Amino acid sequence: MTTSIRNRLTLWLIPVLLVAGITFAVPTWLNVHEEIDELFDKVLREAAYSLSHSNSLQDVKPNTNSSGLNSDGIDLVSQTRGPDGRILFRSHSFSPLPQGGKLGYDTLNWQNQDWRVFNLKTDSGFVQVAQTTQERRETANEVALHVLTPLLILLPGLALWVGWAIGRGLAPLAQVAEAVACRNPHSLVPIPNKGLPEEVSILVSAINTLLSQLDQALAAQRQFTADAAHELRSPLTALSLQAQLAERATEPAQRDLAMQTLRQGIARASHLVQQLLILARLDPEAGDYPLTPLFLDDLARNVVADFAPQAAHRHIDLGLSRADHVRVACTEEALRILLGNLLDNAIRYSPADARIDVSVTSEATAIRLEVNDTGPGIALDERARVFDRFYRVLNSAESGSGLGLSIVRRIAEQHQADIRLVDGDGGIGLKVIVTFPEASA
Numbered sequence: 001m002t003t004s005i006r007n008r009l010t011l012w013l014i015p016v017l018l019v020a021g022i023t024f025a026v027p028t029w030l031n032v033h034e035e036i037d038e039l040f041d042k043v044l045r046e047a048a049y050s051l052s053h054s055n056s057l058q059d060v061k062p063n064t065n066s067s068g069l070n071s072d073g074i075d076l077v078s079q080t081r082g083p084d085g086r087i088l089f090r091s092h093s094f095s096p097l098p099q100g101g102k103l104g105y106d107t108l109n110w111q112n113q114d115w116r117v118f119n120l121k122t123d124s125g126f127v128q129v130a131q132t133t134q135e136r137r138e139t140a141n142e143v144a145l146h147v148l149t150p151l152l153i154l155l156p157g158l159a160l161w162v163g164w165a166i167g168r169g170l171a172p173l174a175q176v177a178e179a180v181a182c183r184n185p186h187s188l189v190p191i192p193n194k195g196l197p198e199e200v201s202i203l204v205s206a207i208n209t210l211l212s213q214l215d216q217a218l219a220a221q222r223q224f225t226a227d228a229a230h231e232l233r234s235p236l237t238a239l240s241l242q243a244q245l246a247e248r249a250t251e252p253a254q255r256d257l258a259m260q261t262l263r264q265g266i267a268r269a270s271h272l273v274q275q276l277l278i279l280a281r282l283d284p285e286a287g288d289y290p291l292t293p294l295f296l297d298d299l300a301r302n303v304v305a306d307f308a309p310q311a312a313h314r315h316i317d318l319g320l321s322r323a324d325h326v327r328v329a330c331t332e333e334a335l336r337i338l339l340g341n342l343l344d345n346a347i348r349y350s351p352a353d354a355r356i357d358v359s360v361t362s363e364a365t366a367i368r369l370e371v372n373d374t375g376p377g378i379a380l381d382e383r384a385r386v387f388d389r390f391y392r393v394l395n396s397a398e399s400g401s402g403l404g405l406s407i408v409r410r411i412a413e414q415h416q417a418d419i420r421l422v423d424g425d426g427g428i429g430l431k432v433i434v435t436f437p438e439a440s441a
């Protein structure tokens, strides 16, 4: 019950209406009673005076045919006495009104009822006019009820109307909920925002932003899966062909060659799968990793050592030319993959006897990691494209998945690092510059 906004608002409103009703009704009720009392008091006095002025009190004819109380009109009883106390006139058949009490207005109990009396003493006698207090109260209640009836009808009416109005006001929410319920991973079109109240419109805008992000993320995932499937198909087809060749080979030398090609093919395919897995793990949607400060020179020294055998195998001179002892905020594993991919490229695409220099430089506002090789380099118009997934420079003799630099770029983004490809030192080869933001303490 209380979880509905409509019910809650209505509940909160009821005390307000009650308080408003009471603050209006109680003073009105009291005022009416006071005014009616004053009015009847005046009537009593006027009646007493007019009775005393009707020539002489003796002229008044006694009224003995009834009790003197009417069923409608104002019920007053009146009574006159002579100066000697003898009753000259009474408007009723009951026992006489008791004399005594104070002059003017007085209240007395007579005939088992409370009466308001006006006692008037004149030269020619004593006049009394009285009215039951109960009659006054009844009249006052009746008048007050007449005055308050519209309010009594208005308040519940108002509560109902407000409940209805809140319901109307909240209707757009239900509309939006219905629209959201219609969305699914295959249909993430924005929810129409037109004509909605401002408060709901803010919510809808937020939902729409979320929907579009979700749509992009899903599209990227679909694209990635499609690309991965496509890229895996060729190496797998090649593998099965090579396996067939190995099977059919009759000569041992022929078979050895076929087996060697098969092994290379398997190595390439597993490299591709490995790169794909790394890329999937680095996906922006997979969430960001916490960065911790780490000495970049130590890490570079380690990775260079890891790649030393591969470089030596190709007679390439790989070394750390400069290593400033400086920290960067990073995830160690990711940074190892970044540098590893750059070194793998430099070694793989450079000819034998090439030279590869890695350097870590601390600058005033940034930290630079550079990999400089003396290989063929990358043509200017290719430099932006090599970062695309699966993009490989044509006519490359070396095999590869075309994912290495995409991975490098994604890791650089995660570390808010900037990555640039420029000509190598002396205009030979390629220099990759990764610039990290200022060192963390």
Ligand SMILES: Nc1ncnc2c1ncn2[C@@H]1O[C@H](COP(=O)(O)OP(=O)(O)OP(=O)(O)O)[C@@H](O)[C@H]1O
Pocket: 271, 275, 341, 345, 346, 349, 350, 373, 375, 376, 377, 378, 386, 387, 391, 392, 393, 394, 396, 399, 400, 401, 402, 403, 404, 405, 406, 430
């Ligand atoms: N140091 C380099 N010298 C010359 N060409 C390079 C160098 N680094 C990258 N390239 C070119 O850029 C292309 C893209 O490189 P990337 O590392 O993204 O993919 P890959 O090396 O083909 O595959 P992977 O790294 O996934 O095994 C490569 O095909 C290569 O032609």
Ligand SMILES: [Mg+2]
Pocket: 341, 344, 345, 400, 403, 404, 405
């Ligand atoms: Mg590569």
